[in-house]
Amino acid sequence: MLMLPPGAFHLGIKRQCPWKKIKDRSAFFNYYRPGDYQITGIITTANSIFRPYDFYSSPSSNILVLEGTTFWNILPFLFAVREINEKPTLLANVTLGYNIYENHFNARITSEALVDLLSVGQQHVPNYLCGKQNGLSVVLEGADSEISNQISTILDIYKIPQVSYRVVSQIPKETHQYPFFYRAVPNQEPPYLGIVKLLLHFRWTWIGLLAPDNESGERFMSTFSAVITKNGICIAFSNKMPIGVFYRRTDSDLVSNLSSTEVNVVVCQIDSQTVLTLGLTIQRVGVIKKSPVGKVWIATALQDLTVRILFRMFDLQFTHVYLSFLIQTNKGTQYNDFETILINNDQLSKAAFRCFSPRDTLSVKVWNRCIEREKRENLPQDVIERILSQDSYSIYNAIQVVTQSLHAAHLSRSNWRKTMGGHSLAAQRIQPWQLHPFLKNVQYYNIAMNGVYLDENGELAADFHIVNWLMFPNKSTAGVEVGRIERRDSPEIKVTVDENAIGWSSWFNQTMPFSRCTKSCHPGHVKLVKEGEPACCYGCAPCAGGTISTQE
Known part of the structure; x- marks a missing residue:
């Protein structure tokens, strides 16, 4: 029995809840297109500074967005879904x-x-349907691990399928721990x-x-490290880059290591989250040394859009050489005027959506909703090809894979075309x-992609182009x-390189740089x-008396 103190219902006292919702001023956007089935995207593109909780003010998620390519990852959803809805056979x-x-x-x-x-309606409360379905x-997602x-x-x-459109890992995800996780692309x-x-x-050597840290x-x-040391290559230094925060303080050890002229090659794992840190560090090295220090950067999975953002933010034209690896595909895109394409991309996305801020509710967060406009101009296919980088095609292909799974699920139900008891198709x-049995065969839907095949473990795999990234005076x-890494239909990995096709920077006098701890011993x-x-x-x-060296 609830006991209340005397006078709690005194008519002269008016009680009010002192809690007041403070709406975030930051731009948290949710882009939406209605449909019978919903594909949800969790995209990770914008580097931001978050204000930490200090317990002296109401919690807020106000942020400062430093650099982002959000629209670049929204348009693949728009293009792919539009194309699918225009094909009634799917x-x-x-x-x-x-x-x-x-x-x-x-x-x-x-x-x-x-x-x-997971919440229905404006209220931020999951697990309540209230007579409405969201069609999820x-x-x-393309997040880090x-x-x-x-x-x-x-x-x-909730047994909801999770499909990754970006996989950067040499170790397969443990299926027993995450049984509803699927890869729509090969390891990148x-x-x-x-x-x-x-x-x-x-x-x-x-x-x-x-x-990244x-x-x-x-x-x-x-x-x-274990692979290269086993093959006679030595590590001069190894550093980790901070992520998720603005790089205010320069890592003195990293700056010192990158200032060395004896180590001319750096193998790195970077993405759009750490590219800002890398650019600022390279810039800082030039300031401290009073002149740039050139390096050959070999990025394990440098996305084509990421490197263009790096070049756009920092002037690295004549000092560094950038090599990376891209999955062999017919969808590769080159931008003669990246700045113009970026502006057009932004304008197209803003014109395609109608954004509004919903009324305040007792939810934890109020998202700005952006609904796709029903009437919009259809772009020519060549324009779409220019907008979509290879990174975005990963999203595009993942949506196609999900659609094939939905299609297969419908075909497996003999009565899916019929209504039951007067009810609608809903x-x-x-x-x-119910999609899990069909998503488990996701590799068979994607096997038709150019350059994609199943490896000896039955996992999606692909051959790679070795790409040399060049920046021109007009910022294009x-x-x-410049080469390929191939292993299809072969027990060994085959690497071919065209040295003459690589644009060595002026820092290296347009010649291949030297990166060894000791020069070869003379005969x-x-x-x-x-x-x-x-x-x-x-x-x-010198060789001992009576002996000679047979090799360098």
Whole structure:
């Protein structure tokens, strides 16, 4: 029995709740197109500074967006869904929609997006349907491993499929831990042994390593280090880059390592989240040394859009050489005027959506809703090809894979075209958990992609182009193919390189740079291992009497 103190119902006292909702001033956008089935996207494109909780003011998620390409990852949803809805043979009598959230590489915002997704209506309360269905079918995401695991933890409760359109990991995801996680694309990092063969081709045996300070970076450091040391390549230095915050303080060790002229090659794992840190660090090295210090950067999975943002933000034209690896595909895109394409992309996206801020509710977060306009101009296919980079085509292909799964699920039900008991087709809706048997065959839908095949473990795999990124005086960029890493139909990894196609920077006098701890011993000399030094840092001594050296 609830006991109230005397006078609690005194008519002269008026009680009011002192809590007041403070609406965030930051722009958290949710892009939406209605449909019978909804594909939800959790996109991670914008680097931001978050104000920490201080417990002296009401909690807020006000942020400062530093650099982002949000619209670049929204348009693939718009193009793919429009194309699918115009093909009645795929999803007959039903429509496909999308529901996209930007999480700013932040775990807190990711959780808020998932709670908003699982809630119906304006109230931020999951697990209540209130007579309305949101049509959720799958969640597409391209997050790093930590946030991707967080998404899996929440979605697994509801058995909602999670499809990744960006996989950068040499270690397969544990299916017993995350049984509802699916890959729609092959691993976007080449085999580490292929990178080793590239290094040995140029005789670069004294290198630096650079990776994000997160789980993915830690895994890269440990795994790749073991592979290269086993093949006679030595690590001069290894550093981790901070992520998720603005790079206010320069890492003195990293600046010192990058200032060295003896280590001319750095193998790095970077993405759109750490590209700003890398650019600022390179810039800082030039300021401290009073002149740029050139390097050959070999990025394990540098996205084409990311490198163009790097070149757009920093002047790296004549000092550095950038090599990366892209999956072989017919969809490669080159931009003669990236700045114009970026502006057109932004204008097209803003014109395609009608955004508004909903009324205040007792929810944790108020998202700005952007609904796709029904009437809009259809773009020519060549314009779409120019807008979509290879990064965006990963999203585009993932949506196609999900659609094939939905199509297969409908075909498997003999009575899906019929109404039951006078009910509409909505009663026959495919539930998210019913898609799992079909998404498990996702690789067979995607096998038709150019260059994609199944490896010896039955996983999606692909061959890679080795790409040299060039920037021109007018700020335009181009990725030039200079080699390939191939392993299809072969037990060994094959690496081919066209040295003459690489644009060596003026810092290296347009010639291939040297990156070894010790120069080769001259004829008549033998290597001497130095105690306490890496194997690559050997000495040279004359051969003993009566002996000769047979190789360099």
